[in-house]
Amino acid sequence: MHAINAVAASLLSAGHSETAVFQAFSKQFVKLGLHGSINLVDPTGRDIVVRAIALPNKLNNVMAQLEKMINFSIIGYRYSRERAGLDNTAMEVGQAIFLSDNSRKVREVMPQVGKLATNLMLKYFAGRPAVLAPIFADEGKVQGVLYASGSNLQATDGPAIAAFANHISIALQNAILFQEMKDARASLQRVNASLAASRDAIHALVQQTPVGIQVFDTNGICVDVNEAYLQIFGMKRNQIVRIYNIFTDPFAARVGTKQAAERVLLGETMRLGDVHFDFERAEGEFFHTIGRRILNVTLFPVFGESSKVVQFVGLYVDVTEQKKSEASLRQLTMELSQQKQMVDAMLRTTPDSFYVLDINGRYLYASPRALEHLSMTLPEIIGKNRRAIGLSEALYEQSEYARLQVLQTGQPVVKEYGEWTNGEYRDQEFIYSPLHSAAGEIIGFVITVRDVTQRKREQTALFEAQKTESLGVLAGGIAHDFNNLLVAMLGQTSLALTKLSHDNPAHDHIQKAIRAAQKASELTRQMLAYSGRGKFEIRLLDLNKLIEENSHLLKVAMPKHVALVLHCYSQLPLIEADPGQIQQIVMNLLLNAAESMEDRPGTITITTSVIAILDETIQQWQYMHQSVSPGHYVLLRVEDDGAGIDDDVLQKIFDPFFTTKFTGRGLGLAAVLGIVRGHHGSIRVSSQKGYGTTFEIAFPISDKDNLQVVQPEVTTAVSASTGTILVIDDEEAVRDALSDMLESVGLSVITAVNGKDGIQQYQQRWQQIALILLDLSMPDQSGADTFTELRCINADVPILLISGYSEMEVQSHFAHAEKLDGFIQKPFDLDLLISTVVSKLPALPDES
Template sequence: MASVLIVDDEKSIRFVLGEYLREDGHDVLAAEDAERALAALTETQIDVVVTDVILPRISGVELLARIKARYPRTQVIMMTGEPTVETASEAVRTGAHDYLPKPVPEDAILKAVNGAAKVKILEDEREQLAEENRRYQENLETLVSQHTEALRQSEERYRALVDHSPLGIVVEGTGGLSLINQTMGTMLGLTGEDSSAIFFRDLARPKDAEELERRLAAVRTGQKNVAQGETTLLATDDTELIVEFVAVPFAAEGEAALQIAVRNITQERQLERQLRQSQKMDAIGHLAGGVAHDFNNLLMVMTACTQFIADVVPADSPVSRDIRELRDATRRATDLTRQLLAFSRQQVLEPQVLDLNRAVEGIRKMLGRLLGEDIQFTFEPAATGPMVQADPGQLEQVIMNLAVNARDAMPGGGNLVLATTLETLDEEKEFCASALAQVAPGKYACLKVTDCGTGMTETVLQKVFEPFFTTKERGKGTGLGLATVYGIVRQHGGAIAVESEVGSGTAFYVFLPLAQGAQTTSEVAESLVPGANPGETILFVEDETSVRRVTSRYLEQMGYSVIVAESGETALELAEEHPGKIDLVLTDVILTGMDGKCLADELTSRYADTRILFASGYAGDRLSAHGVTMDAVNFINKPFTRQKLAGRIRDVLDA
């Protein structure tokens, strides 16, 4: 039931109406004027006010207006003993629920109050709903705001993750690339503005674009869930980048798209290519070294037999000319073998501490004659000559071969610049990359040879140091020039790199370790060497029959007593059986069965005064593996002449 306030200045009316309403179950309050009514409203929640129009001081209509202003949901029923149209109209306009003429019958007051109470209930419910709606709206707005902020922050985090990802990331929609992250932009030199109306395939090298698009299309059409592979992209400066890519479906702003992640593997592929090249060069080097060793044994026999014939043929004999031709041919064959050994890093070196500037100056005139008048030769020396430890003859061969290669690359003439510098090898310099695959980072003496010739393609660059590879016409080149340079440089502990562009020219960089000391090795004079002292005996060990035969003949011609053995085991037996002193053991290093070093160790342990001289057509690592160093005094390299062998024997015996 409702709470009802009756306002009338007549007590009897307040009483009668109050009784009606109480009997109907309502809570009733009464006030004799508007002031008391307003006070009651402030103290108690009133649902319905029943008021007379005519009240002392403040009229019922004015009271109605004040109630509606303060308590808009409180229902007001007006009563009057003198009803007029004007009063009724004003009451309705001001918000009265009902207008009753006095005297008010019981049924009329109950009907009016019950109706007003229902309206009040509905008004309260409506207000409650409105309040709940406002709170819901506020909560909804707060939630939307929070979710919007969370989404914004999430997008910012996602964008930051995408931008700072080590992978290049792009999103490709129907209209082109809609997103390019910072890594991708830096990789290719792109900005967001550059991505309008271009697709991922447009970033590829033209010859790769069709295959790339075929793979991406398979994901767009749903034939595949993912596309991945390797391709080559072009940066804005036309630099080619080898990349791995993975493309997956992606919903971007409601439309189907592709998200493509890219990893730059250019450096990896370059390192792999350099490793393969290094392994290939090593394999070819081992092959070349083996061929050269076998060929040296043949040359040894040819050289010796030529000498034997020359010893018995008079100088004025017609055969002497043939002998000289044969000797010249064997010398050229020996030089060719040396080039193979140089490439395979098995050449015997005689290193000295050299000023690189002076080394170039020493052959400058020779270079000028070699290059010809149509080549403008310029030497740009370092301010202070870089000091290197190198074999002078081998270093000259490096310079000459590179100069000749540059000359041949400029058939119409041009400029050749040879420069010496101190260079620091590090990964930041592009031309250092291939050199760092050969040596450790650090400071090196650098010899740079630059031409303005025809240049080389990428295919030629991959094979430029391979032996017998040449781009020259048949008969105009052996293909050993640059291979020899490569072998000499690597045997000296250095590195070589090349840069070339078709139509612009080529630059070769030779990096040599800086000299650490002033050690030198002098050549053995090969003229007028003494023979044997009376009674000197040599035990000669060689498993190659022809070499064993001609070398023992050499030794006999020098006046030595010679004991010949074909193996280490036989040599030990012969030494045990020999009644006298063995002054020197001349042994090949690599023998069938017991090798030369083991034989030497065994003999010197038995006969402390016996001297050892090693011989071999191998050098470098092959000798080191057997405990022999090729720069030692007690070593001679095959093929050797009679004069050189005689001199080296005396060096060992007279030491």
């Protein structure tokens, strides 16, 4: 018992920590000649952990050897409660258990190690008597087992070992309590330090915050303020703390803080909002003069015990500069809004579309016109790339390529793209421009999209018009020069024919030469028709009547395998046209249609009707870029079901000298175009390969009742006494031909090489000159200018114009008041020349 008391005293003295308890246990156990361990259940309740061991020196050496073999320490060793049967029994019965042989106990808890270590453990620790005694925690709860073993242990030692276990239980509980007290004390020290630090931090925060803070007691006396308050109100601490009373200050009553403080004492928080402080010091007022300020004021109570207000606090936020900034911001916002409205109005009215993209090609903005084109809203496209909004793949690739070009070069890139929109092909111009930051870096792109359809049409129309005009001038010039040669050929051959008898061997040859020259003149007429300078005899024309009167001729001209069908509108209005030229149009179109049939049977349909050309359809009638006005027109349609025309050929069919025929001259459709242009009409062509071609020609409807065409009177009587003829022409061959033909019938002829020479000749010999033949186209001085000067010399002298161009074309060179005495179109033969000249010569005086 004395030994147990010594152990108890030793354990109690070690109660300040578990480690000290375990050390005292080990020391006292070895003194008692025992060895063993303290084994405690872990918090999970599944395992038992060896927390302390007591071994004499010999067994200590064995344990060190064993730990080296198994490579872990026995202290801290953990074994499962499921296999610790004897430990569980001791804990369940709550009493000490004596084991005469501890081998089962050792085997239950020993680690699973090699045979050598197992044999060593069994040799030194098994086969001995032992006692297992429960170790208790608070409220009698078992928390482990005290294991004791020794060669001299007997069953009667169980109570002593149990008492030892109880002392260990008490010592461990004391150690836990001591540690909890120690932890609580440390925690309290930390809390106190934290509170002190918090007070210091709060005080520093209060002093450093830009918000003015003022603390009042319940009597309204200021007990503390921070630095921000002193700066806002222009005060020093000793001027306000314990001196200022909010309830007695007239200024506080004037701005409303006194009334708010009275309600705060009742427990309310008062948010006064923005208060205008005018610190112009008045009689009896407290504050110094610091100017006008706007303060956001809040007063709130501080509660003590029993929810009683013990203090209240005023918060003063100086928002003067903020309000100024807000006012400036509102003004700026209003100005920006106005500017945005102006820009939006401009962007809404401009036909161009504008887009702003970021550096990665995602939309940041789109103008109203652009959104209208996309049929989307701005939120629907923001942040998306151009592919995500449904852009065609081709346009997306072009856009990406242009974007990369801008990134590489830093310069705007212009691209064009065409696409079908609402059934119409539109050309668009895309201008990709870089968007720079203040540092000059490219941060995005501005894309301007402009519809250039009309511009391209106008450019194409201008090009075609210039081409047509150039070709017309070329064709007219060739025809003019060729006509001059034909005048000489026809004049001289027809003159030669008059001097030969019919039985002369040369007679037939000269007639063939005349026919060849006349056929050549047909070519020049077609070339003049294309140039718009052909011979037109304009009159009111019924297109139906012309077609019906020539229907037999038209049908005869058709191959036998081609059928001709006529559909004529019965109420067809009249047009102003040259019947011969219109007949040439019909014939040329029919011959082209018949040739397109090749050897297949087919049908050609001629239709007349009235058509309305509207603003929305006018583009269809500018096939050859003619100038067309909206209105009603007489329509001539020639339609075939032949082979059709390829698209690339269709663009060239009206070009002079263009032909797909081996023997063609390429002047038939060119003449058609020139005649239509000369009649101020329009033409359009549609064709589909393998299905046929349709030509449609629109002629303006006449608003006149009658047009007279004056035919020259033909007189063949010639007298040598009627005077002398002055021939003015720059072409020697023409002058010679005219001289020879006129002299052949007994007329006298004087020739002049140009306009100036002709005027000089007339001034010198005007009394003997009875008539003047004047060429229109001459270098240096034109025929029109020469005509005017001759009229100034003698207003009554007959002047006949000669030209390869038509009479209408010639008349356009003269003033309306200048009436021509006559006109002869080149080429002409002897009979036409003589009949026209004689009809204009003055009659001989009556000799009777």
